[in-house]
Amino acid sequence: MKIKRFLKWSAAVIFAGLVLLTFVAYWMSTNDCDHRATPRNPMKVITHCEYGSPDVLKLEEVEKPVPNDNQLLVKVRAASVNPLDLTIRGPLLLRPLFGLRKPKDTRLGVDYAGTVEAVGKNPAAAGQFKPGDEVFGAKNGALAEYVCVLADRAVVLKPANMTFEQAASVPVAAITALQGLRDKGKIQAGQKVLINGASGGVGTFAVQIAKSFGAGVTGVCSTRNVDLVRSIGADHVIDYTKEDFTKTDQRYDLIFDLVGNHSFSERRRILNPNASASWPGLEEQDGTTGSGRVWPVSSKRMWRHGSSARNSSPTLPH
Numbered sequence: 001m002k003i004k005r006f007l008k009w010s011a012a013v014i015f016a017g018l019v020l021l022t023f024v025a026y027w028m029s030t031n032d033c034d035h036r037a038t039p040r041n042p043m044k045v046i047t048h049c050e051y052g053s054p055d056v057l058k059l060e061e062v063e064k065p066v067p068n069d070n071q072l073l074v075k076v077r078a079a080s081v082n083p084l085d086l087t088i089r090g091p092l093l094l095r096p097l098f099g100l101r102k103p104k105d106t107r108l109g110v111d112y113a114g115t116v117e118a119v120g121k122n123p124a125a126a127g128q129f130k131p132g133d134e135v136f137g138a139k140n141g142a143l144a145e146y147v148c149v150l151a152d153r154a155v156v157l158k159p160a161n162m163t164f165e166q167a168a169s170v171p172v173a174a175i176t177a178l179q180g181l182r183d184k185g186k187i188q189a190g191q192k193v194l195i196n197g198a199s200g201g202v203g204t205f206a207v208q209i210a211k212s213f214g215a216g217v218t219g220v221c222s223t224r225n226v227d228l229v230r231s232i233g234a235d236h237v238i239d240y241t242k243e244d245f246t247k248t249d250q251r252y253d254l255i256f257d258l259v260g261n262h263s264f265s266e267r268r269r270i271l272n273p274n275a276s277a278s279w280p281g282l283e284e285q286d287g288t289t290g291s292g293r294v295w296p297v298s299s300k301r302m303w304r305h306g307s308s309a310r311n312s313s314p315t316l317p318h
């Protein structure tokens with residue numbers, strides 16, 4: 001009886017402590033918005049000091065970054081937005097990571113394309129780059145006039161036949177598709193691959209990448225995008241407003257699921273033996289291969305992988 005009461009009181013004290021801790025952490029959560037010094041060499045950036053709708057976005061001036069020995073200073077010519085930027089809404093589950101009350105990192109954007117303005121002092125680290133080179137890549141805070149990026153990380157020369165806008169739309173979405181199909185899905189020529197969400201940012205890259213590996217591709221999208229998905233190479237297109245891909249007789253060797261609107265068991269049913277399924281999302285990374293959690297599902301494998309908002313695969317920035 002005494003032990004029971006002791007456990008009850010201990011649980012109550014621990015619970016009250018956790019509530020108090022969360023309350024204190026919430027009110028202490030802050031960012032640099034209220035105490036920024038006036039920049040001496042300013043550049044314009046998009047910031048958000050609070051969580052909320054796009055109305056919280058501000059155009060501000062901050063100090064222009066100076067590249068260290070191993071970095072490039074890139075003048076951003078185009079930057080794109082993608083689901084990572086939805087962190088401005090401050091999803092509750094992610095707030096312990098991004099700041100409980102206010103966003104810790106007030107800068108936005110990742111994908112960019114631009115011109116190298118300066119290279120760091122270390123010629124070996126600056127690698128193939130020189131001032132004037134047109135490049136594209138991924139770097140946190142890319143909605144800015146300038147970014148400093150490590151020359152050996154997520155930055156490459158922009159092909160001459162791509163505009164800055166086209167190049168800036170590629171990095172994170174394309175890497176997510178590549179990781180899901182090649183690194184996690186181990187896609188092979190001749191496999192039957194289903195891409196759920198084939199008309200979206202990641203899906204349109206996934207269809208083309210899967211085709212380039214020699215797979216037979218089935219894309220799932222809505223009526224208005226059927227022609228688009230077919231035009232980028234899908235062999236078959238399922239219109240999800242008319243047909244449920246988990247309720248057909250077709251079986252697949254790999255499912256790349258960008259929507260996640262079906263249960264494990266529904267997806268398992270349409271996988272061939274030894275087939276795989278993967279889907280992207282905010283997921284833990286091992287920092288070297290972008291690997292995520294593996295879900296053992298009898299002889300089939302399902303996993304979740306992804307490009308996290310802040311720390312992703314080695315090909316991404318930081």
Ligand SMILES: NC(=O)c1ccc[n+]([C@@H]2O[C@H](COP(=O)([O-])OP(=O)(O)OC[C@H]3O[C@@H](n4cnc5c(N)ncnc54)[C@H](OP(=O)(O)O)[C@@H]3O)[C@@H](O)[C@H]2O)c1
Binds near residue numbers: 084
């Ligand atoms: N974009 C990135 O850079 C990125 C990076 C990492 C992770 N992710 C994650 O990957 C997922 C997809 O992102 P995204 O940028 O490709 O999204 P998106 O551009 O909004 O595309 C969403 C796709 O889902 C389809 N869709 C919507 N409702 C559907 C339904 N009921 N059944 C089947 N398909 C449906 C849409 O088809 P219709 O338009 O034809 O309706 C479209 O193809 C998200 O979970 C995102 O968080 C994205």
